[in-house]
Amino acid sequence: MKKLMLGAAISAALLSGVANANITLDGSGKPVITPADTYEIYLSGASAAQNFIDLLLTSTRIPIANRICNFTKVIYKYSDNGNGKDQNAYLCELNPFNPTLTGLAGGKTNLLIYKRNLGGSAMGVSPLIAEANGNTANATIDYLKVDNAANCTVPVISSGLARSTCTYVGGNPAFSQAHKSDFGISDVDPLQFRGANTEAGFPEVTPADVAKLTVKAAAANVFNVPVTLKLRNALQEAQFPKTSKCNPLNAGYTNGFKGTAESATCMPSLNSGLITSIFTGKLNSWSQVKLGTSGDLFANAASPASTVSDDRLHICRRVNGSGTQAQLGIKFLNYPCNDTATPPAVDTGALPEAVNSAQVHALSTSGGVTECLNELNTGSNTVGTSFNNIYGDRWAIGIQALDLNANLANGFRFVKIDGVLPTLDNVVKGKYKDWVELTFQYNSTHTFDTSEKAIVDEIIKEAGNPIVMAGLNATAIHSFGQGGFLAVPQLFAAPSNGKLALSKPVNPLSHGTTAAKTDNCRMPAIYNPGPAGGLQLF
Numbered sequence: 367m368k369k370l371m372l373g374a375a376i377s378a379a380l381l382s383g384v385a386n387a388n389i390t391l392d393g394s395g396k397p398v399i400t401p402a403d404t405y406e407i408y409l410s411g412a413s414a415a416q417n418f419i420d421l422l423l424t425s426t427r428i429p430i431a432n433r434i435c436n437f438t439k440v441i442y443k444y445s446d447n448g449n450g451k452d453q454n455a456y457l458c459e460l461n462p463f464n465p466t467l468t469g470l471a472g473g474k475t476n477l478l479i480y481k482r483n484l485g486g487s488a489m490g491v492s493p494l495i496a497e498a499n500g501n502t503a504n505a506t507i508d509y510l511k512v513d514n515a516a517n518c519t520v521p522v523i524s525s526g527l528a529r530s531t532c533t534y535v536g537g538n539p540a541f542s543q544a545h546k547s548d549f550g551i552s553d554v555d556p557l558q559f560r561g562a563n564t565e566a567g568f569p570e571v572t573p574a575d576v577a578k579l580t581v582k583a584a585a586a587n588v589f590n591v592p593v594t595l596k597l598r599n600a601l602q603e604a605q606f607p608k609t610s611k612c613n614p615l616n617a618g619y620t621n622g623f624k625g626t627a628e629s630a631t632c633m634p635s636l637n638s639g640l641i642t643s644i645f646t647g648k649l650n651s652w653s654q655v656k657l658g659t660s661g662d663l664f665a666n667a668a669s670p671a672s673t674v675s676d677d678r679l680h681i682c683r684r685v686n687g688s689g690t691q692a693q694l695g696i697k698f699l700n701y702p703c704n705d706t707a708t709p710p711a712v713d714t715g716a717l718p719e720a721v722n723s724a725q726v727h728a729l730s731t732s733g734g735v736t737e738c739l740n741e742l743n744t745g746s747n748t749v750g751t752s753f754n755n756i757y758g759d760r761w762a763i764g765i766q767a768l769d770l771n772a773n774l775a776n777g778f779r780f781v782k783i784d785g786v787l788p789t790l791d792n793v794v795k796g797k798y799k800d801w802v803e804l805t806f807q808y809n810s811t812h813t814f815d816t817s818e819k820a821i822v823d824e825i826i827k828e829a830g831n832p833i834v835m836a837g838l839n840a841t842a843i844h845s846f847g848q849g850g851f852l853a854v855p856q857l858f859a860a861p862s863n864g865k866l867a868l869s870k871p872v873n874p875l876s877h878g879t880t881a882a883k884t885d886n887c888r889m890p891a892i893y894n895p896g897p898a899g900g901l902q903l904f
Contacts, residue, residue: 388439388459389439389440389442389457389458389459389476394520395520395521396518396520396521396530397442397457397521399457399478399512399513400476402474403474403475403476404457404474404476404477404478405460405472405474405476405477405478405815405817405818405821406478406479406480406815407477407478407479407480407548407549407818407821407822408479408480408482408509408545408546408547408548409479409480409481409482409490409547409548409549409550409551409825410481410482410485410489410490410493410507410509410547410550410551411482411483411486411487411488411489411490411491411547411550411551411552411689412483412486412487412490412551412552412553412689412690412804413451413483413484413486413487413688413690413730413731413732413733414486414487414553414587414589414689414690414732414766414767415551415553415587415767415804416450416454416481416483416731416732416733417767417769417770417841418585418587418769418829418838418851419481419551419829420443420454420481421837421838421841422434422825422828422829422834422838423435423441423456423458423479424441424443424456424526424527425837425838425841426526427837427838427840428828428834428837428838429833429834429837430461430463431463431464431465432464432828432831432833432834433461433463433464433828434458434460434461434464434467434477434821434824434825434828435456435458435459435460435461435477436458436459436460436461436462436463437461439458439459440458440523440528441456441457441458441526441527441528442456442457442458442521442527442528442529442530443455443456443527443528443529443530444456444457444510444512444518444530444531444532445529445530445531445532446510446531446532446533446534447531447532447533447534448534448733448751448752449733450483450733451483451731451733451734451737451752452482452483452484452534452730452731452733453480453481453482453483453484453509453510453532453534454480454481454483454510455478455479455480455481455509455510455512456477456478456479456481457476457477457478457512458476458477459475459476459477460474460475460476460477460821464824466820466824466827467820467821467824470816470817470820470821471816471817472815472816472817472818474817477821478512479825480509480510480545482507482508482509482510482547483731483732483733484508484536484730484731485565485685485687485688485730486565486684486685486687486688486689486690486691486730486731487551487552487553487554487559487687487688487689487690487692488552488559488563488564488565488568488686488687488688488689489507489547489550489565489687490547490549490550490551490552490807491550491552491556491559491565491571491579491807492504492559492565492568492569492571492687493505493506493507493546493547493550493568494547494549494550494579494807494808494809494812495556495568495571495575495578495579495809496568497546497547497809497812498575498578498579498809498810498811498812499575499578504567504568505546505547506544506545506546507544507545507546507547508536508537508542508543508544509542509543509544509545510532510534510542510543511532511534511539511540511541511542511543512530512532514540514541517532517533517540517541518530518531518532518533519531519532546812547808548808548812548814548818548822549806549807549808549822549826550806550807550808551584551804551805551806551807552689552804552805552807553587553589553688553689553690553692553693553767553802553804554689554692554693554696554802554803554804554805554886555576555581555583555803555805555877555883555884555885555886556571556575556576556579556581556805556807557571557573557576557885558571558689558692558696558702558886558887559571559687559692560572560702561701561702561709562686562695562701562702562709562710562712563686563687563688563691563692563695563702564686564687565686565687566685566686566687568687578809578810578811579807579808579809579810580807580808580809580810581805581806581807581883581884582805582806582807582826582830583803583804583805583830583854583856583857583876583878583883583884584803584804584805584806584826584829584830584854584857585803585804585829585830585835585851585852585853585854586793586801586802586803586804586851586852586853586854586873586875587693587767587801587802587803587804587851588767588768588769588788588790588793588798588800588801588849588850588851588852589690589693589694589697589765589766589767589768589800589801589802590765590766590767590768590780590781590783590788590800591636591641591694591763591764591765591781591783591800592739592763592764592765592766592771592778592779592780592781593636593739593761593762593763593764593778593779593781594739594742594743594760594761594762594763594777594778595743595777595778595779596671596672596673596674596743596759596761597652597672597761597762597763598634598778598779598781599614599627599667599669599671599672600652600663600664600666600667600669600672600673600761601634601635601636601663601781602614602627602632602634603615603666603667603668603669603672604634604657604660604663604666605634605635606632606634610632611626611632612626612627612629612631612632614627614669614671614672615668615669622774623773623774623845624845628774628779628845628846629845629846630787630845630846630847633779633780633781633782633787633846634781634782635781635782635783635784635785635786636781636782636783637783637784637785638698638783638784640655641698641783642698642699644679644681644724644763645681645683645694645698645699645710645711646699646708646709646710646711647710647711647712647723647724647726649679649724650678650679650722650723650724651664651677651678651679651724652664652677652678652679652761653665653677654679664677664761674745674758674759674760674761675745675758675759675760676719676757676758676760677761678719678724678725678757678760679724679725679761679762679763680724680725680726680727680742680757680760680761680762680763681711681724681725681726681727681762681763681764682727682729682735682738682739682742682753682762682763682764682765683710683711683713683726683727683728683729683735683764683765684728684729684730684731684732684735684765685713685728685729685730686728688730689802689804690732690735690765690766690767691710691765693800693802693886694710694765695707695709695710696802696886696887697799697800697802698800702887703887711724711726712726712728713726713727713728714726714727719757725757725760727753729752729753730752731752732766732767732770733752734752734753735764735765735766736766736770736771736776736778737751737752737753738752738753738755738762738764739762739764739776739777739778740776740777740778741753741755742755742757742759742760742761742762743759743762743777743778744759744777745758745759745760764778766778766780768780768788768842768844768849768850769838769839769841769842769849769850769851770842772841772842772843772844772849774845780844780846783798783799783800784799786798786799787846787847788800788846788847788849789844789846789847789848789849790839790847790848790849790850790852790866790871791847791848791866793852793873793875794852794860794864794865794866794873794874794875794902795864795901795902795904796875796890796901796902801852802877802886803854803876803877803878803884803886805884806826806829808822830853830854830857830858831853831858832852832853832858832870832871832872833869833870835850835851835852835853835871836868836869836870836871838850838851839851839868839871848866848868850871851871852871852872852873853870853871853872853873854872854873854876854878854884854893855872855873855874855875855876855893855894856876856878856884856893858870858872859872859894859896860872860873860874860893860899861874862896862898862899862900863900863902864899864900864901864902865902874892874893874895874899874901875890875891875892875893875901876890876891876892876893877889877890878893879891879893880893880894
């Protein structure tokens with residue numbers, strides 16, 4: 367196969383004797399996975415972080431010494447037959463230019479890391495706690511199976527990766543494997559998975575459970591409540607006069623990345639009270655969203671690009687156990703932080719639309735939310751996938767991380783919240799509230815194979831490195847500003863002037879303190895300003 371060369375400097379290093387053994391291929395062109403020379407590591411949890419993990423392992427924008435995989439050789443990516451919504455795996459040679467990954471005691475040269483998204487963040491917490499508590503049945507979960515030659519397609523080079531699609535059927539040993547997770551990732555700290563955030567089949571997390579984990583905050587993850595494209599257009603009609611180029615009825619209204627429709631100026635806004643009312647199920651239809659003396663949102667929509675055939679309100683949320691769902695509860699419902707808080711509206715299942723209630727669709731991955739929003743926007747339905755659209759075209763609202771859809775390929779758009787743009791700059795200034803600190807964790811008594819803990823610790827370290835994040839954030843540049851991730855101030859000092867540095871993005875704010883660990887229920891404040899540091903006023 368074609369090898370991915372990164373320039374003369376690396377070529378020279380290879381010629382000087384720094385090299386790894388090749389990953390061998392069988393007669394059909396599929397990699398041969400050999401346990402004797404391959405570290406196999408299992409990571410479960412946050413589906414919203416899938417793109418983050420994908421880029422961490424595959425992006426050439428990361429500085430050479432900080433990479434996990436050897437980018438001078440082919441990297442193989444395996445995805446389930448649902449386009450990787452639930453399960454993925456990555457096979458590569460360990461990076462010989464990363465000093466932490468050279469000379470490992472295990473003596474192996476290759477890495478196979480499995481990433482399970484299915485079930486969301488709590489699956490990066492609860493199975494680890496189960497292992498710590500001696501509950502082997504709950505500690506062992508399904509992962510994609512890639513070493514069955516008949517299960518996966520011949521890899522095809524695409525966008526710098528050799529990509530293969532594998533059939534995944536949970537519980538079927540021909541298409542999945544049962545394994546304990548070596549470590550987990552969650553959009554919020556582990557203690558938040560209690561009450562309605564508890565993963566199905568697991569007990570809620572307690573402080574005693576968390577004490578059995580090694581938990582490391584890694585990054586500030588920014589979220590939003592995107593709306594379907596047609597709903598975005600309707601909001602623009604309602605919030606901008608017809609004389610404005612931000613109104614779809616104006617001849618100057620243009621689409622595309624540089625069009626007026628997608629600009630920061632024309633981004634519509636939802637207020638926190640409305641978001642809370644929607645996600646707690648207090649509103650049943652978009653006609654209940656009022657426009658003062660001008661009627662309601664649904665009746666106001668006149669542009670063909672805005673209209674849908676019914677005003678029933680649809681919510682594309684995540685399942686219980688999702689960190690994405692948990693962070694929305696924290697930021698807009700004060701749940702589970704306050705014992706009297708109203709929990710989010712639950713999945714309505716097959717509830718007929720004639721019933722006077724919002725339609726709530728709980729999806730197990732962020733990819734499922736994307737599908738839900740896309741299909742409701744167009745009125746289409748893809749049979750046999752995460753979401754079954756039996757409703758037609760509808761306005762819908764969802765929950766997604768801000769590193770998605772920068773290319774505007776999907777039928778949803780992000781919105782301002784309380785008039786504030788969802789950008790890293792506004793997070794750093796303390797103006798945008800919908801962000802949390804994601805954490806990595808592992809069972810403190812977990813038995814790692816030789817050298818695998820060193821690899822896990824290096825992955826966690828590089829995931830929290832602001833220089834690495836700067837490279838990853840390059841794929842999250844939206845038409846309205848920069849999205850993506852920020853390093854946490856527990857690990858790296860924020861700029862003393864309180865401004866965002868895109869080359870080394872560090873958040874001066876934290877849900878942790880110098881005396882207490884990260885707890886996303888705590889209101890964020892500046893972590894450690896130092897004698898000359900501080901926050902921006904504007």
